[in-house]
Amino acid sequence: MARYAVIGLGIFGFHVAQSLYEKGHDVIAVDISEEMVQRARDTASQAVHADATDRETLEALGLQDVDCAIISVGERIDNSILITLHLAEMGVKKIVVKAANDTHGKILRKIGATEVVFPEKEMAIRTADRYSHRDVLDQIPLGDGVTILELIVPPFLVGKSILDAKLRKDYSLNVIGIKELQPDGGHAFVLARPDFILKRTDVLVLVGPDDRVEAFKGIPS
Structure with missing residues (x-):
């Protein structure tokens, strides 16, 4: 405590x-x-x-x-x-x-x-990011140039495994976990196993440098 x-x-x-x-x-x-x-x-x-x-x-x-x-x-x-x-x-x-x-x-x-x-400023930025990018559900700046990003799995990653998605190699982003759609309509947090196959109904939870997060959000679906 x-x-x-x-x-x-x-x-x-x-x-x-x-x-x-x-x-x-x-x-x-x-x-x-x-x-x-x-x-x-x-x-x-x-x-x-x-x-x-x-x-x-x-x-x-x-x-x-x-x-x-x-x-x-x-x-x-x-x-x-x-x-x-x-x-x-x-x-x-x-x-x-x-x-x-x-x-x-x-x-x-x-x-x-x-x-x-800057609570008001940070909330305003998060709100703008959420509604200006359809698939972005949340974006949390951690400071020191690092951001957590939650977004619906983009179409170009659907059907790929975490390993094949090469998020760390190609985009400098680390996968914290996956929020997988459940039968009741909610999402359950699961570990990002290398063989996990990404679905359009899943939510990716990523962390990485601010500029890499912004670049990833800008990739056309």
Whole structure:
């Protein structure tokens, strides 16, 4: 069980705290709004009404000992910068910060954020990708130039085995697994055996460099 601090309990922060807590982690949730803190009482190990821009407060809460701090303080760029700086100076090894824009993100990285996220931007890109490519079901950027892609098996691969598809050799993509259509209409995740024969009703789950993923999506069916 890891220990997390979630600072800022708006929509994004609240759901991050809730998800981590439901997965069995120790979560301390912090917000300057008493209303937000009350709402988070049942979705965190500890919900605290406090001003996270004050370093002494962060230290008193023991945040220097968390495994990861996640900062989501809305549009207050100055607050997120100050909190990030405090946590970095306190020695927190992993600091994830929600950024308002690219410039904000650059500043956060320079002062100690180990990861910067743009939830609205990333969801917009995923939505656009899904609906602009008919067979793409999901696309998840992992950072560092790597993406997971889920798509219906394209016609040019139907009838081929995983081995004969040569996805790694020809496209620099690794197969994580296959979601195979079941009699009830759902899909079950199965291991990508080399002899597995691809069907049009299957879903490929691939991972690879961003540019190779985009190139593969662009191959005519």
